[in-house]
Amino acid sequence: MTDLLFAGARLLDPATGLDTTADLLVRDGxxxxxxxxxxxxEGATVIAAEGLxxxxxxxxxxxxxxxxxxxxxxxIASAALAAAAGGITxxxxxxxxxxxxxxxxxxxxxxxxxxxxxxxxxxPYGAATKGCTGKELAEYGLLREAGAIAFTDGRRPIANAxxxxxxxxxxxxxxxxxxxxxxxxxxxxxxxxxxxxxxTRLGLPGIPxxxxxxxxxxxxxxxRLTGGHVHFAHVSTGAALALIRAAKAEGLRVxxxxxxxxxDLNETAIGDYRTYAKLSPPLRPExxxxxxxxxxxxxxxxxxxxDHQPRDADDKRLPFAQAEAGGAGLATLLGITLARFHGGDLxxxxxxxxxxxxxxxxxxxxxxxxxxxxxxxxxxxxxxxxWQVKAGQLPGKAQNSPFDGRALExxxxxxxxxxxxxxx
Amino acid sequence: xSFSFPILPDGHxxxxxxxxxxxxxxxxxxxxxxxxxxxxxKTQRDLLKGRTLINLFFEDSTRTRTSFELAGKRLGxxxxxxxxxxxxxxxxxxxxxxxxxxxxMHCDLLVVRHAQSGAPALLAQxxxxxxxxxxxxxxxxxxxxxxxxxxxxxxxxxxxGLTVAICGDVLHSRVARSNIHLLTAMNCRVRVxxxxxxxxxxxxxxxxxxxxxxxxxLAGADVVMMLRLQKERMTGGLVPSSREFFRFYGLDRxxxxxxxxxxxxxxxxxxxxxxxxxxxxxxxxxRSVIGEQVEMGVACRMAVLDxxxxxxxxNV
Numbered sequence: 001m002t003d004l005l006f007a008g009a010r011l012l013d014p015a016t017g018l019d020t021t022a023d024l025l026v027r028d029g030x031x032x033x034x035x036x037x038x039x040x041x042e043g044a045t046v047i048a049a050e051g052l053x054x055x056x057x058x059x060x061x062x063x064x065x066x067x068x069x070x071x072x073x074x075x076i077a078s079a080a081l082a083a084a085a086g087g088i089t090x091x092x093x094x095x096x097x098x099x100x101x102x103x104x105x106x107x108x109x110x111x112x113x114x115x116x117x118x119x120x121x122x123x124p125y126g127a128a129t130k131g132c133t134g135k136e137l138a139e140y141g142l143l144r145e146a147g148a149i150a151f152t153d154g155r156r157p158i159a160n161a162x163x164x165x166x167x168x169x170x171x172x173x174x175x176x177x178x179x180x181x182x183x184x185x186x187x188x189x190x191x192x193x194x195x196x197x198x199x200t201r202l203g204l205p206g207i208p209x210x211x212x213x214x215x216x217x218x219x220x221x222x223x224r225l226t227g228g229h230v231h232f233a234h235v236s237t238g239a240a241l242a243l244i245r246a247a248k249a250e251g252l253r254v255x256x257x258x259x260x261x262x263x264d265l266n267e268t269a270i271g272d273y274r275t276y277a278k279l280s281p282p283l284r285p286e287x288x289x290x291x292x293x294x295x296x297x298x299x300x301x302x303x304x305x306x307d308h309q310p311r312d313a314d315d316k317r318l319p320f321a322q323a324e325a326g327g328a329g330l331a332t333l334l335g336i337t338l339a340r341f342h343g344g345d346l347x348x349x350x351x352x353x354x355x356x357x358x359x360x361x362x363x364x365x366x367x368x369x370x371x372x373x374x375x376x377x378x379x380x381x382x383x384x385x386x387w388q389v390k391a392g393q394l395p396g397k398a399q400n401s402p403f404d405g406r407a408l409e410x411x412x413x414x415x416x417x418x419x420x421x422x423x424x
Numbered sequence: 425x426s427f428s429f430p431i432l433p434d435g436h437x438x439x440x441x442x443x444x445x446x447x448x449x450x451x452x453x454x455x456x457x458x459x460x461x462x463x464x465x466k467t468q469r470d471l472l473k474g475r476t477l478i479n480l481f482f483e484d485s486t487r488t489r490t491s492f493e494l495a496g497k498r499l500g501x502x503x504x505x506x507x508x509x510x511x512x513x514x515x516x517x518x519x520x521x522x523x524x525x526x527x528x529m530h531c532d533l534l535v536v537r538h539a540q541s542g543a544p545a546l547l548a549q550x551x552x553x554x555x556x557x558x559x560x561x562x563x564x565x566x567x568x569x570x571x572x573x574x575x576x577x578x579x580x581x582x583x584x585g586l587t588v589a590i591c592g593d594v595l596h597s598r599v600a601r602s603n604i605h606l607l608t609a610m611n612c613r614v615r616v617x618x619x620x621x622x623x624x625x626x627x628x629x630x631x632x633x634x635x636x637x638x639x640x641x642l643a644g645a646d647v648v649m650m651l652r653l654q655k656e657r658m659t660g661g662l663v664p665s666s667r668e669f670f671r672f673y674g675l676d677r678x679x680x681x682x683x684x685x686x687x688x689x690x691x692x693x694x695x696x697x698x699x700x701x702x703x704x705x706x707x708x709x710x711r712s713v714i715g716e717q718v719e720m721g722v723a724c725r726m727a728v729l730d731x732x733x734x735x736x737x738x739n740v
Contacts, residue, residue, distance in 0.1 A: 197626040201441065203541035203563030203601060206625055273542035317520050319540030321561070 003027050003041045004419055009049035009380065013056065013370035014353035024054060026376040029419035033372055049380060052413055055352050057089025057377030058333060059359040059368045061257050062179075062233055062305035064154070064326070066397075067113065068106070069098025074310035074397045076110070080117035082330040082396025084423035087379030087412040088306070090121040090360070090367050091330075095132060096154030102127035102138040104146035111147045119415075119422035121367070121377075123149040128167050128178055134159050137166055144174045149363055152179035152233070155280060155309075155326075157215060159185050164219060168228025175364075177229035177253075182215040182240060183207075183281055192321040194282045198267050204321055207282055213239035220247045220254055229253035231362070234307050236262040236281045238291030245300045255362055256300070259307030260336035261327060261402050263292045269402060275316045275323035276391065277402045279309075282325075293345050296354065303359035306333040310398030328398035332389055334381060336403060338410035348383075376419040385411040425454050431731045436548045436555040439564045440605040448573070448606060455574050455720065455727035462498070462723055469500035472733055477501040477533040478526060481558070482508050485537055487693055487718070488558050488567075492535045495725035499733075501533065519543060523550035532736055533729060536560070541598075554732040556725075562596050568692055569602035570724040573610065575717050576647055579688050583610040589641050589683070590632075591617040592651035592673060592700050595624050595662075599692045600651055604630050617641030618673060621662040622653075638673055642682040649690045650675050653700050666699045676702040680711070688713045 004026035011022050011034055024034040025041065040046065060083070066073035074082075076093075083091055093110060095101035101110060107124050114122025126148030127138045133153075140151060151171055158164045158180060167178045188211040193199040195206025216232055220243060223230045235241055235256045247254040261269075261279055266286045269277035277283060295301045309326025316323050333355065341351045360368030367377055391404040414424030431450050432443075440448075461468065477496040479489050489505060496503040508522070519538075526534060527550075534553040536544040541561030548555040559565040577583055588607050594600040594616045607614045608631040616627055617635045627634050635641030642648060653669060663669045670676075675689065689701075689711045697703045706712055 195625045197629040200624040200626055200630065201601075203561050203598060205562075208625075273545055314518070317546075318518065319538065319543040319546055319561070321540055321542075 001028055001419060003044035004376070005038065005040065005044045005046045006049045006054050006380070007046050009052055009054035011054050011370060012349060012352055014349045015357040015369040015371070017349060018370065019349060024370070026419045029376055031370060031372055031374050031376050034370065047380070047414070051382070052380050053383050054378060054380050056356040056368045056370055057379050057415065057417065058087050058355045059363070059365070060088045060091035060306045060330070060333065061303050061359045061362070062094065062259070063091050063308035063330060064094045064310065066310055067097065068109070073312050073315070076113040076122065077117055078397040079308070079330065080119045082394065082398070084119050084415045085395035085412060086306070086331045087334050087381060087415050088120065088330060089377035089379070089415065089417050090123065090365065092123045092125055092149050092363070094154035095125045095127040095152065096156055100127045100132040101125065101148070102130050102132070104139070104142045107143055107146040107148050118420070119417050123147070123363070125150055125152045125154070125179065127151070128153045128158055129163060132156055134163060137163070137170055140170055140174050140176065144176060150176050150179060150231070153181070155181055157181045157183050157185055161218060161222065165222050165226060168222055168226040168230060172226070172228050177231050179231045179233050180215070180219055182212050182219065182232045182235065184211045184215045187211040187214070192278065192282070193270055194267050194284050196285060198270070202273065202320070209237045209239060209284065209288065212237045212281055213243060216240040216243050220252060223247070223252050223254055227253070229255070232256040234259045234262065234281060234305065235301065236284050236292065237288045241291055241295040241300055245295070248300065255302045257303040257305045257359070258292050258296070258301050259305055260329060260333060263289060263296060264336045264339060265289070265402060270320070273320040275318065275320055276327065276400050276404055278320060278323050278325050279327050279402060280325035293340065296340065297346055301354070302362055304333070304337055304354045305359070306330050308398070311400040316400055326400065327402040328394060328400045330396065331394050332401060332403050332408070334379070334412060335387070335408035335410050338383065339408060342409050376416055378416040379412060380414040380424070381410060381412045383410050385409070387411050425457055430735065432735070435732065435735050437566050437728050437732065438545050438548060438555065438557045440566045440569050440602045441564065443609065445609050448609060451570055451724070451727050451731065452574050452577060454730060455570065455724040458726040459574070459720060459723035467498045469498070471730060472496065472499040472501035475501045475532040475733060475736070476530065477503045477535065477729070478529070478531045479503065479505045479535045480508065480522070480526070481506070482538040482543070483559070485559070488537065491718070491721040492558065492725050494722050495729055496533070498722070499726055499729055501729070519546055520550055523547050526551050526553065533732060554736060556728060556732070559598050561598065563598055564602045565598040566602050567721070567725055567728060568599045569606040570728070571717055571720040572603055572649065572690060573606055574720045574724055575690065575713050576688070578716070579713060580646060583607065583612055585611065586646040587613045587615065587644055588647040588649060589615045589617050589645040590649045590651065591638065591641065591675065593622045593653045593657060594618055594627065594651065595622045596654065596657065597651045603649065604632055608632070615641050615645070619663060622657070638679050639682045642679060645683040645687055647688055647690065648675065648680065648683055650701050652692065652694065653696060670699055674700055674702065675705055677704065680705060687711070690714065690717060692717070
């Protein structure tokens with residue numbers, strides 16, 4: 001492999017606080033060096049990167065892929081295209097596929113399919129319970145050996161308190177954690193939107209925001225009881241974030257992520273019954289969106305995940321309550337996050353940290369950094385370039401973006417995986 | 425009757441929410457004229473001549489479907505009733521498939537009832553016809569609100585300043601939502617009365633007063649509007665039993681005595697006698713205007729069809 005030189009890029013490494021204009025040299029798929037005067041090694045491919053930002057490839061904690069079972073929505077190969085276009089070089093796939101990833105062979109299957117894309121590191125979660133049905137624990141030890149990154153039932157909450165207790169306890173034996181979809185199902189059952197004035201006007205069955213915070217409260221108590229590590233996915237309410245903030249202050253092993261819709265949109269996006277904005281958890285009132293932004297800024301939230309949920313037209317072109325929840329998110333992860341930088345809510349390095357080193361650290365992976373000797377997983381982006389999200393023109397198969405029509409500033413120009421260009 | 429402004433500017437009647445008082449007033453005036461026409465026994469069969477009206481009902485309804493059918497026929501439209509049973513929907517035909525079928529049939533006016541909130545709005549995006557919402561899930565039932573308002577206006581001579589108590593299962597009621605939007609727009613004082621489990625979240629944000637005690641809710645009311653309590657609400661645990669519901673929220677003489685002496689009693693039908701309303705009141709010609717509501721239903725639907733057909737003619 002020939003050397004690769006990024007010349008004159010604005011290097012951004014949230015792990016070290018590096019923010020400087022310099023060159024970065026890649027050799028044999030690894031970052032060899034970066035600095036002001038690297039020269040021009042003979043035969044090196046030079047990428048003229050003046051005016052562009054070069055950051056570690058993004059690490060996405062949470063994406064659903066259709067495979068196995070729902071290949072009509074998205075396949076591992078099509079998700080890899082969308083991820084590359086979004087600057088994502090590592091992502092974690094949910095296990096509530098069909099069949100669920102509750103068997104070592106299935107975990108290995110997904111890993112192999114991910115490797116075959118050549119463009120990204122795909123890390124499957126193992127099922128927290130057999131079949132992701134919330135009843136019996138899956139084989140965490142065997143699944144870990146097979147390569148499962150952590151354990152979750154994906155879009156389904158682990159509803160039973162005893163099961164969750166056992167999951168948190170047992171995962172400790174294998175140095176792993178449990179990811180919860182925090183929503184009390186008996187309270188959320190049948191709901192299609194956040195309970196409140198808008199749902200009342202639209203005549204939609206509501207989900208009270210307390211469905212999220214009460215599950216968070218319960219699981220924090222179970223983390224305290226077991227000493228286990230619970231991670232809350234796509235946290236969307238101020239009440240839940242306040243509980244997580246307090247649990248962290250107490251020193252409990254509690255972490256969380258959120259997803260771009262919860263800090264970029266509020267519930268009014270579902271007006272006129274727009275099913276692309278039907279998500280799980282549902283979009284919230286503006287006060288909750290602001291609470292999510294505040295929790296991104298103060299460190300309560302550990303990572304921003306794409307929460308990519310591919311759905312096809314048949315899933316979405318239905319009356320609102322019958323339509324499937326979920327939004328495509330891979331291609332817009334960086335752009336929507338940068339909107340919070342442009343909006344003045346987050347510093348640039350802090351915004352990028354939530355997409356790189358912080359999720360990597362949570363997963364115990366050495367990626368998400370511009371360290372010398374690290375794999376050259378890189379994203380080159382133009383911080384100012386404007387573009388518009390258009391459903392129907394997104395990379396990959398899934399077009400169900402809740403951000404359809406949104407104008408954004410900040411666009412991926414190129415993505416490299418272990419020194420190989422996979423996008424741009 | 426002619427109007428200087430478009431009454432239903434987007435070419436559909438999907439909801440009362442969003443209509444301005446002049447639009448509502450104009451629709452009621454036109455409906456009033458149709459009420460008189462209907463009583464005179466005359467018809468106006470040239471107005472919708474050559475137009476196709478399809479009644480597309482995904483939920484069973486005799487009353488509303490018949491009312492639209494009669495309204496269409498009195499104006500000369502070719503009326504076709506399509507009852508789409510839930511079984512054929514379960515076979516996989518989607519609303520979008522249905523819309524394509526209807527477009528191929530060159531339907532001009534499409535009356536839709538569907539169990540899902542927003543289904544008529546979805547159809548309206550996909551069909552070339554003017555869509556009239558005849559009840560969608562727990563969202564709206566706009567023609568019911570129009571006929572209720574017309575009935576009230578004829579009995580009371582006005583809408584403004586009246587106190588209207590809407591009682592019972594407001595949570596699941598599209599009739600209640602449409603009435604709340606219409607009556608608040610026309611400056612009525614609107615109250616909703618029911619147990620908290622049957623009232624929607626943030627109801628006060630719709631501009632109504634909330635009562636859990638029916639006597640207090642009826643005190644001084646000009647109009648008592650009862651809603652149908654569906655049996656499955658009992659099995660769903662929202663109210664423990666029908667006898668308890670009737671005791672506290674059923675309309676009987678004793679509770680009605682709290683309203684004004686000349687208060688009228690309304691019900692969108694079909695009634696559950698002995699659950700939300702006592703037969704003695706439902707059948708009392710001094711108080712109940714339930715029969716007149718049905719009559720005004722045909723007149724209001726004629727008015728809506730007329731207004732939408734004017735736009736159809738404009739488009740030709």
